[in-house]
Amino acid sequence: MTIEQTAVPADDVTREPLHVRRIEFNGFRRSDGLFEVEGHLTDQKSHDFTPPSGLRTVPANDPIHDIGLRVVFDFDMIVRAVSTYIRAYPYRECPGGGDSLQALVGLRIGAGWSGEVRKRLPTGETCTHLREILIPLATAAIQSVNPLRSQVLLEATDANGKPLKIDSCYAYGVSREVVMQRWPTFHRPEKP
Template identity: 70%
Template sequence: MNEASIPASTGEVTREPIHIRNIHFEGFRRSDGMFEIVGQLGDTKPYEFTPPGGLRVVSANTPIHDIGVSVVFDLEMVIHAVSTFMRAFPYRDCAGGGESLQALVGLRIGAGWSGEVRKRLPAGETCTHLREILIPLATAAIQAVNPLRAQGLMEATDANGKPLKINSCHAYGASRELVLQRWPAFHRPSSS
């Protein structure tokens, strides 16, 4: 994305770029039957920058952060392995900020993910930016394997027989057309 692709403010206000952050995810099916999601975060500035208390000067448009995490999981969304990479970071001690992510092995990606990540990865022991990547990484992982899990997810019900997919997002809200088409007995007209 560049400045030209972002809608400009109204009026005579001008803008000067001062920071660029990119977060990118890629999902993979592995030959060992597992799945892998890789998340990467990059920060740059269009001018020379010295991190506060830092011992180095970062040239304009050179990564301040170029870090990431790889999570290997099965079709049930259980994590089997975690690895991190740190190609660019502002402080020498940053390099050890990914070691704590091993606490995620055995965790299931799904409901309660964000809270569990925060609980298992104390801020003082974990790179803040790796923790940041992990929150949207969960939805990227789910999107990566959803086509393989779709039928089971669509058929799953609660103890009363109500499909779990209902009210799982806006499109599957009980008052929406998708619910009316697929599960008319559970459709609830909008109250507005």
């Protein structure tokens, strides 16, 4: 298998650092039988930064944003609780930007998550960065719990007996080797 390399700057090209964004996720199993994923985002600049409000200047390498959230969910991936923190922010109003995330309680993490997040969290009512964290947070939640749910997920079928896992991603595409090995009666050879 060949993986293409991305272009790197030529030796005679210099680069000036301008901005660093870090996003990190951690998944946990809780003692109460629930699960949680924490998402954390920081933004820093290599130079002093004054937000458009002009009310303060953030010194170089200090966080402009230091925000995060915790989503608690059950084995069926239903959101049970959401909490947020906003430690560093550019505008006085920013700390209120996490209140709207309570609209996610009861939502199922899975297919359609991104669209529901956008629908339930209007841009003018929600911190943009918290909203950004929520999209990949779903994948982190799934990756955290799937090893515990794998047998249940592999055995789940639709009304016709077709495994739901088929066509759920590239590797589980109906014409792929995984389907041929695991569910040969459902395998369909790739069309030339």
